[in-house]
Amino acid sequence: MASEYSFDITSKLDMQELNNAINQAEKEIANRFDFKGSKSRIELQKDELVIVSDDELKLKNVIDILHSKMAKRGISLKNLEYGKVEPAAQSTVKQTVTLKQGIDQPNAKKINLLIKEAKIKVSSQIQGDQIRVSGKNKDDLQKAIQLIKQADLPLELQFTNFR
Numbered sequence: 637m638a639s640e641y642s643f644d645i646t647s648k649l650d651m652q653e654l655n656n657a658i659n660q661a662e663k664e665i666a667n668r669f670d671f672k673g674s675k676s677r678i679e680l681q682k683d684e685l686v687i688v689s690d691d692e693l694k695l696k697n698v699i700d701i702l703h704s705k706m707a708k709r710g711i712s713l714k715n716l717e718y719g720k721v722e723p724a725a726q727s728t729v730k731q732t733v734t735l736k737q738g739i740d741q742p743n744a745k746k747i748n749l750l751i752k753e754a755k756i757k758v759s760s761q762i763q764g765d766q767i768r769v770s771g772k773n774k775d776d777l778q779k780a781i782q783l784i785k786q787a788d789l790p791l792e793l794q795f796t797n798f799r
Contacts, residue, residue: 641777642770643798644763645747645784647739647791649715654735655680657705664701671697675728678702685716685733688724695721695729712792736791738765743791747784754783 658678665671665678676689676698687702689695703713719732739747744762751760751769758771758780771777781795 640770640772641774641799642768643777643781644796645739645767645769646765646794646796647715647737648794649735649737650711653709653711654706657702657709657711658685660705661698661702664705665698670694675726683735683737685735686730687733688728688730690728692721692729695731699731714790714792739767739791739793740765743789746789747787750783750787751780754780756780756783 658680662678665674665676671694674690674694676694677687678698679686679688685702687695687698689698706713715736717734717736719734721729721731724730739762741762744767747767748760748762751758756771756779757773757776758769760767760769760780769777769780771780777798784793784795
């Protein structure tokens with residue numbers, strides 16, 4: 637039996653599911669009567685989405701459609717960071733949405749502090765864009781998971797490699 641148990645806290649976006657949600661949203665946009673003849677589209681680039689539409693109202697509608705498709709596929713909206721609405725070519729507007737992957741330093745420190753302040757008998761350490769939590773008792777690790785789930789953090793977290 638292992639003397640120490642551990643799990644990793646990560647924040648990853650399922651890119652395949654996101655791609656499927658974008659495809660579904662684009663199909664709905666192509667079929668809706670209020671978007672007939674519209675230049676609306678959603679482009680997935682390396683680590684961001686570029687949403688283009690005729691005007692700000694249609695842009696907002698495209699984003700709402702995308703949100704509904706993402707929600708149906710179980711993709712958290714917490715991992716999206718919206719930029720400003722900017723004018724684009726051919727009298728359209730665009731908005732860039734950054735896809736947040738991994739746990740950034742300020743949030744990692746916040747999670748570490750949360751675990752330490754709870755005085756659960758576990759140790760946590762930041763490893764790049766994830767956090768490893770380890771302890772001698774599985775119940776303590778479960779308490780740490782529940783504590784982090786209840787904390788209102790600005791990103792979607794996954795708990796992996798529980799051993």
